[in-house]
């Protein structure tokens with residue numbers, strides 16, 4: 441049985457699972473978390489802190505334990521000024537492209553704007569929309585552009601299962617985010633919805649992970 445991949449979690453490593461631990465600050469911790477994602481979340485960026493956050497992020501981004509830059513993106517429901525959100529996002533897209541690592545996207549009610557930002561700077565790196573919980577129209581738009589969708593809590597709540605079914609297996613990831621949830625539970629649910637064995641799903645997501653990470657190494 442291939443190890444499960446948890447593409448986005450704020451919790452600790454679980455044995456037998458490849459968990460991409462998200463670190464939203466103190467990026468030097470990336471040395472202790474393998475694999476991890478590091479990035480500036482739109483909720484936690486301020487005018488005064490931004491330059492320092494970005495410098496620190498750039499210092500650690502190329503480290504081998506860092507799988508992706510993120511979670512970063514745009515959020516229409518948060519207090520952070522929109523122009524600052526965009527600036528922070530643009531800088532992180534550019535950084536990810538400089539070091540050729542994937543982007544892990546946090547997006548709330550701003551899918552069109554996120555895509556515009558990515559296209560504006562001609563981003564070439566893999567893009568993973570984490571915690572995807574939208575309907576099939578948004579799902580299809582992102583899938584057509586070659587982006588990856590990562591599902592978690594919404595599956596357990598039986599929300600937008602049609603989006604999961606519409607997602608090509610080669611563009612799929614699963615996650616727990618900050619929920620009190622085992623990744624195994626998410627795999628089991630996805631396997632039922634997709635009508636495929638958990639083992640086959642595990643093999644597929646393992647392949648996706650290796651492709652995005654551009655590695656052939658066993659994980």
Ligand SMILES: [Zn+2]
Nearest residue numbers: 462511617618
């Ligand atoms: Zn998260």
